[in-house]
Amino acid sequence: MCLGVPGKVISIDGMVATVDFWGVWKPVRLDVVDVDVRPGDYVLNHVGFAIRRIPPEEIGETLALFEAILEQAPAGDLLAAEVRHDMGRPEDDEADR
Amino acid sequence: MTSRRDEQVGQLKFRDPAQARRLTEALAERFAALNRSELWIMHVCGSHEQAIARFGLRAVLPAGLRVVMGPGCPVCVTDMPEVDEAVVLARQGVHIATFGDMLRVPGTVCSLADAQAEGARVHVVYGAVEAVDLARCTAGEVVFFATGFETTAVATAAVLRGALPANFSVLSAHKYVPPAMEIVARVPGTRVAGFLAAGHAATITGWGIFEPFAARHGLPVVVAGFEPLDILAGLVRLIELIGAGEATVANMYPRCVTREGNRAAQAQLWEVFRTTGGQWRGIADIPDGNLRLREAYADVDARRRFTIDLASLSDTPMPALAKDCICGRIMTGLATPVECALFGRECLPETPIGACMVSSEGTCRIWHHYGGGPA
Numbered sequence: 001m002c003l004g005v006p007g008k009v010i011s012i013d014g015m016v017a018t019v020d021f022w023g024v025w026k027p028v029r030l031d032v033v034d035v036d037v038r039p040g041d042y043v044l045n046h047v048g049f050a051i052r053r054i055p056p057e058e059i060g061e062t063l064a065l066f067e068a069i070l071e072q073a074p075a076g077d078l079l080a081a082e083v084r085h086d087m088g089r090p091e092d093d094e095a096d097r
Numbered sequence: 098m099t100s101r102r103d104e105q106v107g108q109l110k111f112r113d114p115a116q117a118r119r120l121t122e123a124l125a126e127r128f129a130a131l132n133r134s135e136l137w138i139m140h141v142c143g144s145h146e147q148a149i150a151r152f153g154l155r156a157v158l159p160a161g162l163r164v165v166m167g168p169g170c171p172v173c174v175t176d177m178p179e180v181d182e183a184v185v186l187a188r189q190g191v192h193i194a195t196f197g198d199m200l201r202v203p204g205t206v207c208s209l210a211d212a213q214a215e216g217a218r219v220h221v222v223y224g225a226v227e228a229v230d231l232a233r234c235t236a237g238e239v240v241f242f243a244t245g246f247e248t249t250a251v252a253t254a255a256v257l258r259g260a261l262p263a264n265f266s267v268l269s270a271h272k273y274v275p276p277a278m279e280i281v282a283r284v285p286g287t288r289v290a291g292f293l294a295a296g297h298a299a300t301i302t303g304w305g306i307f308e309p310f311a312a313r314h315g316l317p318v319v320v321a322g323f324e325p326l327d328i329l330a331g332l333v334r335l336i337e338l339i340g341a342g343e344a345t346v347a348n349m350y351p352r353c354v355t356r357e358g359n360r361a362a363q364a365q366l367w368e369v370f371r372t373t374g375g376q377w378r379g380i381a382d383i384p385d386g387n388l389r390l391r392e393a394y395a396d397v398d399a400r401r402r403f404t405i406d407l408a409s410l411s412d413t414p415m416p417a418l419a420k421d422c423i424c425g426r427i428m429t430g431l432a433t434p435v436e437c438a439l440f441g442r443e444c445l446p447e448t449p450i451g452a453c454m455v456s457s458e459g460t461c462r463i464w465h466h467y468g469g470g471p472a
Contacts, residue, residue, distance in 0.1 A: 004297035047248075
């Protein structure tokens, strides 16, 4: 029951969207999704409810994260630059220690 | 015309074999740099276990890196007395509507499928919406036996906030994962060095919820999606954090998860539910690990609407074999299904003894289906 399935919104009638899941069309409720959903958007569906609109640019962001992992120097630099950034600590501090 | 193709292309990006190979190599490099003979990672989601088994990811992990499943199957952690409550109601003549996985989960004396065989009216539904539809076209009382974690509870909450037929109520066995992670993180004997958090639960709660946990237990947490590349990349990042000694949270699923999560969904969840302590099957009594209906929803709370006398079940003994079931150890990462004497012998998908063999999200069922994993 915990499966989350992405699908594309075909049409919307009030709080119910018709969503295409790989060729299977199902009704999906829009009550709990926190942004406006329009036909053409991708949504993550869970037990009949859209829980997230998936913006296409964020798919690109995920892929860029993977690239970042692959482009790092493999040895001697275990902490990704991006993680450092997340922690608000510039790389220079690391070198100082 | 393009919708299916677009989506397939989007999905396939996260299954690209060349990218998977590069990530596998990165994983091996990072793990080698740790210089540890053994490392345990825990994930807490049946969908992660399914993806790991289905795509054969354990076969490409570096030797010594063990990815174990924690209490991430809502069916598995539903406690026997909760099943008993549904069975008692079903035997009283109430229509029970629930997820298909719940039917064969053993209670203290029998499952809902057993009750159905005795003549009780038990219906399989896809979710709360269907349960309400069933109530609309049924003369008698309909109780939705609601299981699942916060993601599923949000759907139940949304339904309860809407217009309901008078003969509909909810028996909530919903569970809340973050408090369970607290328990398994410090279970005696655990060697878990980091957590892979469930991307869909985090879609609701946000990844920020894991920050206090990571700091408190000194364990890094990485939120990951469910495609093979999501999981491999999540493991790479987790090993980086372990290697750096950083007990922080990283989000490797930004296409669905934000720091704050889905606030509209959270608001609905907490308007309808409150947390309470209670047993998770085979694991422990988990403070704040259960979701119960708030006072404002007492009218649609099956525990208020009906007298549920569990003592009426007490004469029938529990099957003796269940004593050998090690589901509890499996769900805390202390054992794998192949270490269970019952696995694949007395305990089979057709005749499950432990709950982990019942659900398509249970570790034993998944290992049985996909041919198990390395011992």
